[in-house]
Amino acid sequence: MKVKIKLFLSTIVMLTVTLIFFCIISSISRPKVEFIEDNNKLTNKIESSIGHIYYDGTSKDVEARIYVIIINNDSKMHRVTFILDSNEYKQYNFINSDFRLSGIYEWSPEDLSNVAETDGRFIGEKEIILQANEKKYLTIRATANFGGVKDYRRAGPPIELKILE
Structure with a gap:
């Protein structure tokens, strides 16, 4: 009887140690650069981004403007870029190509009243460096x-964070 209890307890201890080990490994290998969504939720992909897309009559292109908050929780700097998912808009022939980044701008929370007037300070075209x-x-x-089918303004496309280094 005592042998069975000792075996049971040692099995529980081994499982607990293994579980803690895997949790530590997963937290170390997890990317440290992420978007901050509502309620301070961290994620590397935002399915429903804040922003909009619209047809620009002067350039004859579809323009996208998306607002995000990004954080680098790592102790080293990272170079990052962003990928915009254009599949939904291609289905409706609103666009016929993938989105191409044309500028990344930084703004401060104090500028919120002015966000419609300006994008902020230009910090990169295709990628940025986070300290x-x-x-x-x-x-x-x-x-x-x-793509040929005119459409009214729509919500921003899904956006994904890609860490380059």
Whole structure:
């Protein structure tokens, strides 16, 4: 009887140690650069981004403007870029190409009243560098070729964070 109890307890201890080990490994290998969504939720992809896309009559392209907050929780700097998902808009022939980044701008929370007037300070066209433990408020601008079917303004496309180094 005592042998069975000792075996049971040692099995529970081994499982607990293994579980803690896997949790530590997963937290170490997890990317440290992420978007901050509502309620301070961290994610590397935003399905329903804040922003809009619209047809620009002067350039004959579709323009996207997306607002995100990004944070680098790592102790080293990272170079990052963004990927905008254009599949939904291609289905309706609103665009016929993928979105291409045309500018990344930084703004501060104090500028919220002015966000419709300006994108902020230009900090990169295709990629940006985040310093260690840095948080940035960004406006991401992108363009795509017009697909032929005019549409009213729509919500921003899904956006994904890609860490380059």
